[in-house]
Amino acid sequence: SDHSLDYPSSPRDIDWSTHYPAYAGTGKLPEFADVGCGFGGLLITLAPLFPDTLMLGMEIRVQVSQYVEDRIAALRVTAASADQPASASASAAAPTAPATAVSPSAHYQNISIVRANAMKFLPNYFAKHSLSALFFLFPDPHFKSRKHKARIISPTLLAEYAYALRPGGIVYTITDVKDLHEWMRSHLEAFPLFEYADEEALRAEGKGPIIDAVYTSTEEGKKVERNRGDKWLACFRRIEVQRE
Numbered sequence: 619s620d621h622s623l624d625y626p627s628s629p630r631d632i633d634w635s636t637h638y639p640a641y642a643g644t645g646k647l648p649e650f651a652d653v654g655c656g657f658g659g660l661l662i663t664l665a666p667l668f669p670d671t672l673m674l675g676m677e678i679r680v681q682v683s684q685y686v687e688d689r690i691a692a693l694r695v696t697a698a699s700a701d702q703p704a705s706a707s708a709s710a711a712a713p714t715a716p717a718t719a720v721s722p723s724a725h726y727q728n729i730s731i732v733r734a735n736a737m738k739f740l741p742n743y744f745a746k747h748s749l750s751a752l753f754f755l756f757p758d759p760h761f762k763s764r765k766h767k768a769r770i771i772s773p774t775l776l777a778e779y780a781y782a783l784r785p786g787g788i789v790y791t792i793t794d795v796k797d798l799h800e801w802m803r804s805h806l807e808a809f810p811l812f813e814y815a816d817e818e819a820l821r822a823e824g825k826g827p828i829i830d831a832v833y834t835s836t837e838e839g840k841k842v843e844r845n846r847g848d849k850w851l852a853c854f855r856r857i858e859v860q861r862e
């Protein structure tokens with residue numbers, strides 16, 4: 619339950635330098651949010667592709683979020699040590715070789731995770747219009763209709779997502795459950811601040827690598843592949859409005 623979780627009362631209260639020490643002092647905020655990130659496959663795939671973008675996963679399960687935290691910490695250490703000269707003789711062999719400039723993201727410095735119930739506390743983490751991408755990848759289906767209110771896409775929550783997303787920002791949803799796909803799609807379609815964004819159109823504007831990662835990078839997505847299940851993608855753009 620939530621009482622054991624420590625929530626920031628507002629995004630302003632978060633010290634992001636503890637999450638992204640390599641970006642401390644840059645004023646950067648997380649721009650990509652992976653809601654229910656599970657074991658972190660999306661974050662780890664996107665990290666090197668978007669070196670200037672900070673990304674945050676939200677995961678409610680304690681062990682899983684701890685696992686992702688440890689996984690990111692290990693990747694940072696491994697990537698950083700890979701930059702060191704392998705041995706004294708190796709560096710002596712190339713004394714004039716310039717130090718390779720490696721962007722911080724190559725060290726997985728631009729990804730982090732919080733243990734959080736995103737359905738209750740997303741606005742505590744993300745300021746108005748701070749996000750350019752919001753991911754809901756293979757969310758729990760909550761099949762029974764009395765459990766539909768537990769679904770991560772609902773009119774109330776869509777208002778929060780629209781608040782956190784900047785105009786032009788994209789909501790990416792994917793699931794192997796057709797009924798959940800139709801549910802997410804119809805709710806997003808009905809919500810005035812979102813418009814459907816066709817996969818081909820998104821690829822044409824350079825978001826192909828993101829869409830590829832949405833399909834294939836997560837642990838759940840890989841499981842669906844192993845089981846030869848279908849994957850249903852639905853993306854929506856946060857529209858611009860004149861006055862807000």
Ligand code: SAM
Nearest residue numbers: 654655656677678735736737755756836837838
């Ligand atoms: N997105 C990951 C993937 O594709 O591999 C995980 C998919 S898994 C089926 C759904 C995840 O959402 C689980 O790890 C679950 O703990 C998490 N989750 C469910 N409700 C949540 C909530 N309210 N806030 C944060 N995470 C939640």
